[in-house]
Amino acid sequence: MAEQELSPRRARLAARLRELRLRRFRSGSEFARAIDWQQTKVSRLERGAQLPRGPEELQVWVSATGGSDEDLAELTDLLARARLDYRAWGDAWRTPGGIAATQDDIAALDAQATRIAEYQPAMVPGLVQTPGYAREVLSVAGGPVVLGAREDQIEERIAAQVRRQEVLYAPGKTIQLVMGEAALRTRFGERATLVGQLDRLVALAGLANVEIGVLRFDVPAPVLPLHGWAINDSSVVWVETLTGEQRLDDPDEVAAYVAAFDAALAAAARGDEAVELIRALL
Structure with a gap:
């Protein structure tokens, strides 16, 4: 890695x-x-x-x-x-080019990983966000703007995020994304933006190396929806908050997150079932 x-x-x-x-x-x-x-x-x-x-x-x-x-x-x-390794987003937003550099760091890690897994309870994972959806997420009143993010910096962040998404088409990857049904219904701006995002999820679900899962409201929740996290190769976990990101690589902690993700994946609607659910909302 x-x-x-x-x-x-x-x-x-x-x-x-x-x-x-x-x-x-x-x-x-x-x-x-x-x-x-x-x-x-x-x-x-x-x-x-x-x-x-x-x-x-x-x-x-x-x-x-x-x-x-x-x-x-x-x-x-x-x-x-x-073990309290923590990167504060405020520092990145205050540094010229800093917030885009954080996405480039993550992209470098993703490029080396063979399995990328992410869980989000109420938001579409960044790895599959459309630029419009990402722009609305990053521009909400209770988001990066409270840390001093400017519009031009948000655009730099989005451009870096789009570059990172090239990993979706890279051979030899297993990419598994699980989100709560709330992620398909939570709107951060225009309704049309959310529609475009859901349409992109349907398209990406057809990629051979990408698996999209949705935890339906009518299925008992298999994990505590406290926060989202991402896993690279069962060796490192990234936990993101409003103000920063914590890296976890203690084997016991990583194992706990891997087990939680696997439980979420097993309970999620996947494949055609997930696509049907997304299309029903569309």
């Missing part, structure tokens, strides 16, 4: 791990053999592309490198902070 720019918290943890390793081992491969880990795992930990699973792995690292109890305590604190 392509890696986005590290947050300061992840970068600090990665740097400290490498500093400790260099006390006794000149190379990551030598260290990996000593502790019976894969070299790729050591490399990803030292680059911040992956976080240690927990205190047990930190203890292995510290013991093998001759670290102290103080080193272990420091790493434990750094890991706790890194």
Whole structure:
């Protein structure tokens, strides 16, 4: 998977791990053999592309490198902070080109993933939004405008989002999108815009590598509709809020979101049933 720019918290943890390793081992491969880990795992930990699973792995690292109890305590604190990896949208909107760059980051990750899965309880996922629908979503009074987003920045964001959608047509991908029936009925602006969005969903449902699911109102909800999330290759989860986005790659947390998504997918109307439901609303 392509890696986005590290947050300061992840970068600090990665740097400290490498500093400790260099006390006794000149190379990551030598260290990996000593502790019976894969070299790729050591490399990803030292680059911040992956976080240690927990205190047990930190203890292995510290013991093998001759670290102290103080080193272990420091790493434990750094890991706790890194797990709160969070990108604030306000910073992106205030930085020229920043909000478009966030979409380009996500597009790079999507390009490397073989499975992309997303759940949205009441909104059409960004990966399949029409420019008109995206414009209305991003322009609502309680949306990015409260963070200072300008009209020209919103247009930059939409252009980047459209570029990201090229992944829908890339070979070797499995793209699964599940949304609540509310997503098909929630209107952010003109009725015609929503009609155009639903029409696009019908068209995309015909792509071989794209699966669209709808959780009907008359079916018991299989997941808590607290928020939406996206999953790349069952290895990282992105949870988006009004003000930012949190990255989760703790294996236990990722597994929980994967299980929740799979439950939603199993209960959703898919294929012809989903298309019939969308067409009925059209």
